[in-house]
Amino acid sequence: QVSPGSVSGASGTSFSCPVLSGISACLLQAVPEAVASEIAGALRQSGDRYNSPDSLYGYGIPDMIRALDILQEIHLKRPENSIAIYPNPVTEDFEIIFREYPESVILEIFSFSGELIFRRDFNPSPGSYLKITALSNREQGIYFLRIRTANAVYIKKIIKLKS
Incomplete structure (x- = not known):
């Protein structure tokens, strides 16, 4: 139990949702031509387990810079x-x-x-x-x-x- 006014650590997938939402918003701002499916795909491809996803860890932890590179390859080269x-x-x-x-x-x-x-x-x-x-x-x-x-x-x- 955590006493009032103190800080405690926690983890879980529910904590990843706001982080991924923020990353997605940043990617959309950086590459406004991108559509939602391209951003989702770039996040998957940038995951540290993209080449070997599983049912527990999925595609892994996304790399925002790598996802940005993927989107820029698609859009900025046009x-x-x-x-x-x-x-x-x-x-x-x-x-x-x-x-x-x-x-x-x-x-x-x-x-x-x-x-x-x-x-x-x-x-x-x-x-x-x-x-x-x-x-x-x-x-x-x-x-x-x-x-x-x-x-x-x-x-x-x-x-x-x-x-």
């Missing part, structure tokens, strides 16, 4: 995911985050009707970001960001909400 927009939907300004970096990019924002409302040449470095304020005074609606590199053209939809 060219369309090497550039992220945050936040989206936007109310004022937003950031373009370059997870991988081309030598140079041309950024253009178009209205839904096709009007060019912003253009900028940019030379990103690894992990760099660019803050865009071009939509701050614009009406709510759908806009398109076109990102041109030497090797590809990416189109990202931006939703502008009321400020």
Whole structure:
């Protein structure tokens, strides 16, 4: 019996649930393109007993860093995911985050009707970001960001909400 105000140790699977929920939330935040089944699969694959699971210990203790690596292999290697927009939907300004970096990019924002409302040449470095304020005074609606590199053209939809 534990006296009031003291601390005692305990163990059990019920303690693992909040830990795994927290790890899952962190993984989803790090790789927002991932779906629940991919996160669950990455957690299983990262377990210390993944190659020999059993009915008592399952796949073992998951390794969060290994699970993140697995998810990034799936998602960040896709060219369309090497550039992220945050936040989206936007109310004022937003950031373009370059997870991988081309030598140079041309950024253009178009209205839904096709009007060019912003253009900028940019030379990103690894992990760099660019803050865009071009939509701050614009009406709510759908806009398109076109990102041109030497090797590809990416189109990202931006939703502008009321400020």
